[in-house]
Amino acid sequence: MLNLQYSARTVSPLCNGHTRRDFLQIGALGLGGITLSQLLRAEAQAGGANSQGSSAGRKPGTKSVIMVYLVGGPPHQDMWDMKPDAPVEIAGPMRPAPSNVPGMEFCDLLPKLNQRADRLAVVRSIVDSQAGHDAHQCYTGRVPSKSAPAGGWPQFGSVVGKIQGPVEAAIPPFASLAYTTTHGPYNEPGPGFLGIGQSAFGALGDARQNMVLNGVTPERLGDRRNLLSSMDKLRRDFDRSGKLSGMDAICQQAFDILTSSKLADALDLSKEDPATVARYGTGNTKIMIDANGAPRVPQSFLLARRLVEAGCRVVTLNYSKWDWHGGLNAEGRANNSIFLREKEDFPIFDNGLACLLDDLKDRGLSDDVTVLVWGEFGRTPIISKQVGRDHWPRVNSCLLAGGGMRTGQIIGSTDRHGGEATSRPTKFGEIFATLYHNLGISPHATVTDLSGRPQYLVHDQAQAMKELI
Template identity: 55%
Template sequence: MLNLAGPRQAKLCNGQSRRSFLQIGALGLGGLSLANLLELEAQAGQSQAGQTKSGHKSVIMIYCCGGPPHQDMYDIKIDAPAEVRGEFDPIKTNVPGIEICELMPNMARIMDKLVPIRTIVGARDEHAGYQCYTGHLSSNPAAGGWPHVGSSVSRLQGPTQPGVPPFVSLCYQTQHKPYNEPHGGFLGLGHSAFRPMGEGRDDLVLQGIDASRLDDRRNLLTNVDNFRRQWDNSRSMDGLDVFTQRAMGILTSSQLFDALDITKEDEKTRARYGYYDPTRAKGDGAPRVPQNLLLARRLVEAGVRVVTINYSFWDWHGGNFKNAKGELPIFDQAVSALVEDLHERGLADNCSVVAWGEFGRTPKINKDVGRDHWPRVSCALLAGGGMKTGQVIGETDRLGGEPASRPVTFEEVHATLYRNLGINLATAPRLFDFRGRPQYLVDPSVKPIKELI
């Protein structure tokens, strides 16, 4: 059997095994079997006209599970009272007037290539990773759910070339389910992420099964899948034909597999990003894997449009400063290496990077020397994408608890990412939810962040 997904024991939010993502010979209602791959002709992922893998627009999103402490990263309040101030001092950056935490000297050195946003607002007071992944809150969800930004890009732009999916997730399944990514939402399963993590990575290429043998199975399995579709009233299988075409291309091409083989990078480059144990999750979040940032760069170079990474665990209700001393230097090294790598390889104008969490942390340090949930303001870090970097957007009050100027919403960040991808949402095809209602990926009143254009 050919499987494609993560570790066997990992479960999705709906209880499905990640290894049920693609299976040859598995026809269970819960999984996406490779039987589905055989119902259409091999028309895997047609390239967009006039685009090449070196020139396509892309996004790398780094989601920090749990909400990082903005007051201890990009917005240190040296004049705040002791119960707010914290242990860290600010350091100067290579942009006059911008200072950040002393634990992030590499970012300070390349601040001209970065944009810290100090005033992300509108978060829900819950560990809702979908805010970062979709740009939407859950107070009025579309029927079928809001799609992941990668799913939207898959629907609107498709793949850059055969054998390379438009949307790849390097996210780990986390113990705390709200940290996990949403699927294709009302765009259907066909636009969900391609997930090549864990053991399934070895199954990205056909092993003892050639294209003709795959083709021989089409007639038998198509009828089974057609029956299954007829009984699917949820519309969750919408777009699956698109998925199967792309998956067929992946299985018959080595390009994606080669991109995922990080050992092809020289040791100097790998060491530049840093290392940590990818098998050990931090808290109830994701493992701390700086090498996944390098892997994301390789996938972008191979032609992927959107790559997502969930990174470590930031819900520091206790031991905030101890945790920061262990976390921030590694994060600083990896993010800086990625941004510099993109510039050195000529990818920075076309590849946008965003690193953020679902909310901020309380100004007041609690009795456990931690910071609790704080949805009123949080932070983000942007880079690349042809944006005007070397600036800070937004200012918080004296305690770092409220925006004093230029609040920025999740939707504004997403509007900026869509713009950087070359997607004009005003003229894009209309998208409909499971009830047939037209939906906007970003509200028409929301515009890209003007300071970055």
Template identity: 50%
Template sequence: MLTIKGPSLGRYCDGKSRRSFLKIGGLSFGVGGLSLADLFRAEAAAANPNSSKPSDPSKPSDPSKPRRHKSVINIFLAGGPPHQDMWDIKTEAPSEIRGEFQPIKTNVPGIEICEVFPKLASLMDKAAVIRSVVGCRGGHDGIQCMTGWDPNSLKSIGGRPSIGAAAAKIYGPVDPAVPPFVGLAAKTRHVPWSDSGQAGFLGSAYTPFKPDGPGMKNMTLKGITMERLSDRRQLLRELDTMRRDIDITGAMEGMDAFGQRALDVLTSSKLVDALDLSKEDPKVVARYGDGKPYKYQFDGAPTCNDQLLMARRLIEAGVRTVSLSFGRWDSHGQNFDLVRDHGSKLDQCLSALVNDLDERGMLDDVAIAVWGEFGRTPKINAKAGRDHWNKVSCAWLAGGGMKGGQAIGATNRMGEEPVERPVDMQEIVATLYHCLGIDTQTVTMNDPTGRPQFLVEKSPIAELVG
């Protein structure tokens, strides 16, 4: 593992110390644990061009204008958030359906949401809630929120690529020293809940960059500190010393152009700085919060408020897509206590993210999606919980040039099924592609057989982008 020494700065939500973010050997790509050089070789080998490819909006025709890029932050509420206890409160339903929460007014007349989201209610004009999400297959994983597809689609050739992988393939990096696709999802005991979105048939070159991921090669630079990292000549001298130390193994024979590109990423401060919240204004850090104490986590993700701030910093550094998993919403018991805990924390960090992006002039360029794999049963069970319900779910969207101040769709009095404007999960994914500047009606990517594949089959949500 390539270790770069730095001071210990406390711990992040997954128990990793801040110093561990400087252990570049822990920065891995996907489950396979590819080294950076391996990844760049794979990328170079992925020579199959797209049959249709849009121009990169981060490269303006006028070089005098500042370069901006379109991005997505995909926040997965793993476990299935209860739609009727978040954005679609059913005050007229019987007590065994209605639940414990009351609706509160938002700053958009006529739109009300759950009382645990007062901060989000105050910025409803910048967001949209979807109360009628359909097409949920019912699996306990995030694949539909990452790709829009059932996991069996094109499974024999690798499966469908996620939004982040497709954008990385279509556009490439904004900055050569910053990966275009980063997955922040903390490792969970129920592994599918920590899926940051896979590359599918695009191959390993487009898997997400995962901070503190497992499986990197055991390569340690001796005597390199953060202060000396910026001196590349010194770094190369250290590499030469290490080469001599282990030359009998032949381990250094692979230092080629791809290894040099990997070194460029590792020696750039941009990625490490983006992940280091000690470099952020303490007032901004406090505005997001840290999501602690973690409650109701069990086999799922912690409520990592700080990862939303990391996502903003990563996008500023040049990342196109950031995905993360927030909380564990599988509320078969204690549903209302869980929503009070998770919901209030989400209210804090999500409102902070929207306001932060808005204040920085970034909100129109960064689309935010907050959703889960399905909804929950209208009827409350004997454990004060709600069970799985794939007939309808919900989503919260903001930024990316989308039209805010809307509540799209409606369910019946019991919250059982849509009665107005059902919105397919693929429509949400298509909308996120639209926010990235990718037209899902025309853009295709060649699969390994050479056949062009559309990203999704549905169109973007007209109410948001029309």
């Protein structure tokens, strides 16, 4: 079972010395006595708990996005844009395998995705990737820049939360399953100018144990909430910085979560069918494949499905480490080649993502939930002397599924070496515009920045991709 925690990227001290997490440690508010677990048991006894986390509790018509960030940039030439006829120093040893869609082939180490190609769309020709190891563009659609508005660009989930709000009070509109990495730019950029009230609800850590009501009944919780609101209003009267903006939303969400078991149930894998948990496989949350990457944890795919079932509009997760430059041992022999890493990583990734696609289909959620998989850039066509592929921002790719999109197709193409786009050049903004469209949000809508200026949701007012919608 994984516990609840607000994202580690949102726990920096506020101007009064408290952190966002402090405000969710309700015991610190002096509310003493009844624990969250007691509340959960009481609701379960009343028949309110959803023991299997099924989509029965999800409001009909709710649209969601699961965004999977492959930390470090996956090798498109070895996954879903293979070049078997290229010279060996470009093609490498991996080979494509036939899928259930003629002409649509993935690596033979991805057999389950090949079997589900009719439910997938691959964009092979993203041309505006930035060159650094930075997740910012994958989460915001914007290149990291000093010209960003004050506060910075908000990430996709924060924008959706701001515009659409929660489906229901006890379920945050935006939840993150992303592990904190030691390389700062790999981490989610946060809510930017929208303020901390639109931060992701982080689903990792021990905050579930910290949600304690000390010595009051749920009936008295409302009185305590009113008292806290009055105190906060007084404090805001003295605050001229605006830094406390958003705290009302955080406190409100904390109280809502305390009085409902739905979010806790979604994150409790002991409530899932054990056969389903086993089917996804397991990973070690403590061990990073590389020191500054994310762990290889296929359970994240399962938790993402449970969160969108519960009503989250956007769920983000990061998965493994894909920056495979290769390496040589003391004798000059490759012992960390990209192809050894692919043989380790591809099958586990293939299985976890396939299980997610199957679960969404079996539960009738395929048309309502969009799945996006990508990294910050592509990899070099030529295999290096260290038996790796280096950074290549000139072309990138992504995998899309669900969302009522037209799947079973390849969009765009690259040259015979996989190094340049030769048709349908695509930009990040078009992918984000498509995601907003799938959620029922106009990509030409705006949100207001800290200066009061309206900002468009996508860069250059990009259009949703007509090939997909």
